[in-house]
Amino acid sequence: MATGHDHPLTELAAAGVSIWLDDLSRELLSGGRLEALVTGRGVVGITTNPTIFASALERGERYTRQLTRLAEVGASVEDTVFAITTDDVRDACRVLRPVYDRTDGVDGRVSLEVDPGLAHDTQATIDRARLLWAAVDEPNLLIKIPATTAGLDAITAVISEGISVNVTLIFSLDRYREVVDAYVTGLETAELNGHDLSGIHSVASFFVSRVDTEIDARLDGIGTDRALAAKGKAAIANARLAHEIHVLGLATQRWRRLAASGARPQRPLWASTGVKNPDYPDTMYVSELVIPGTVNTMPGPTLEAFADHGTVTALVLEEVYGPAQDVLNEIAQLGIDYREVTDELERQGVRKFVDSWDELADTVRGQLDRGLTEETSSKR
Template sequence: MATGHDHPLTELAAAGVSIWLDDLSRELLSGGRLQALIADRGVVGITTNPTIFASALERGERYTRQLRRLAEVEASIEDTVFAITTDDVREACHVLRPVYDRTDGVDGRVSLEVDPGLAHDTQATIDRARLLWSAVDEPNLLIKIPATTAGLDAITAVIGEGISVNVTLIFSLDRYREVVDAYLTGLETARLNGLDLAGIHSVASFFVSRVDTEIDARLDAIGTDRALAAKGRAAIANARLAHEVHVTSLATRRWRDLAASGARPQRPLWASTGVKNPAYPDTMYVSELAIPGTVNTMPGPTLEAFADHGNVTPVVLEEVYGPAQDVLSEIALLGIDYREVTDELERQGVRKFVDSWDELAETVRGELSRDLAAPVPHGR
């Protein structure tokens, strides 16, 4: 495996892609591995979710002392989850602070998710975003808010208060346009509130591999040669067209007016970039989306796979938007309803996030029972 800076991730970063890691654990923080990934793999940001935290709790013993302390004061499961996740994210913010300073706040970011059970409750999402922002109290935090209908109003509200946001669970182009509008409206509110727009940042997380998973299943059900030939193409096409939406938004008078006031662009972030179908190249959702000014957040195995054998595919933007639209047009001609697919993916996404949150709470409950019955290990 390539070591140091002699690997394809260096080329990816040189192409203008910010490399973020979709993983976080106390082991990663305490063992020096995160610093090594920053130095050797070019990692400049982190995204998290409840499944990641649940896995972290199950993998190591570094949470035992904190779990015991919280149990002694009879903290609720919800308060225990809150304490563990905000502590880990705060420490990750500290580790990535030099990147944040070096990049003028563009990178060095760590994302923390609002309880997904609040995805359809605007005010509850706003309240939780404020609480998380205050608890972590680090400028390089991003609060993750899902791009549901209720989430859009919450995004506008918290951006208007100066809270930086990672908008998550975006699947459709129409919903992405609404996300862009929510961000711009939030910036306009922030400006009216007298806030410094340069200090407000946002990424829009467009989910990739799940689009292929859903559409490929429908193509398999159709079963014709033409349908099977279309497999594995929709997700990248969808993401490239999302980038076209981004570029178009930056050409508007509305954006130029905000930029003149110091506003920062909301960068597209490619999420769910681990390949689900083993028949596909394991780095395809990275190499095919190597677009300058975007973020790619990768699970550890995808990051290492790209470091080992990834290729940066040159993307000439004006030459890929048309073919990308042709792919989606072909999908429609085969009888697959794009809106139905993306609506279903959003429903599934919220449901999976809620299930993951419940899994995290159950893991905390189990770890409390297990760790309180065992001797306290050395270390944290």
């Protein structure tokens, strides 16, 4: 395995890609493990989601004391989930604060998601974003809001209040254009509200591997040689075209005016970068998206795989946008409806996170009940 300062992760960072970890738990926070990833693997940010927290609670013993204490005071399941997740994210923000300071707020970020059950309720999303922002109370927090139709107005609203946002669950290019507009509109309102635009940050999380999973299944269903030859290409093409939208957005007069007032670009973030198909290289959603000024958030196994054998080849962007569009054109000619695919992926994404949130709540409920039982037994 490559070690020291010569491993591929160092090359990736040198190419202008911010390396974030898609994982968080108290095991990771304890004993300096997160600090080791920052110093030894170049990790400069953390993303979380309900699935990550559910997994952390199921396997972690470090939550027992807090759960027992919360059970003793009669805390609800909702309040317990809120306390656990905000405590973990606050601690991670503090670990990453030196990175935040060193990069003038660009990196050193930790993301915390609004309850996904609120994904189609604009006002409830806004209210929960405010609560999370106030509870963590760290400047390097990002509030994750899904890019649903209802989420777009919530994104604009919280940005206008000076709250930094990670826009999540983006699959389609049209929806990404709407996300860009929601961010810019929020900044324009924030400026009118007297906020310092330089302190507001955002990333737009464009999901990658799930696009291939969905489209590949449809290509397999078609089954022709032409269809099978198109497998494993759509996700990377989709992400590259998203980056073209980002570049074009930065060239508009609207953005240039905001930038002159101190506004920061909303960076594309490549999410869902763990490879689902074992026939594909396990680092493909990292090595094929080496684009300066972007973020790649990786689950632990992908991070370690890239450290071991990843390759870094910076893309010549003017040479990849056209071929990327050709890939999506080929998918369409094969009879696959891109819009239908991305709409389905958004529905699936929200549903999966709601299911994980419910799983997290069930885990907490069971541990709260156990804590109460153990407390009652100890008093006998």
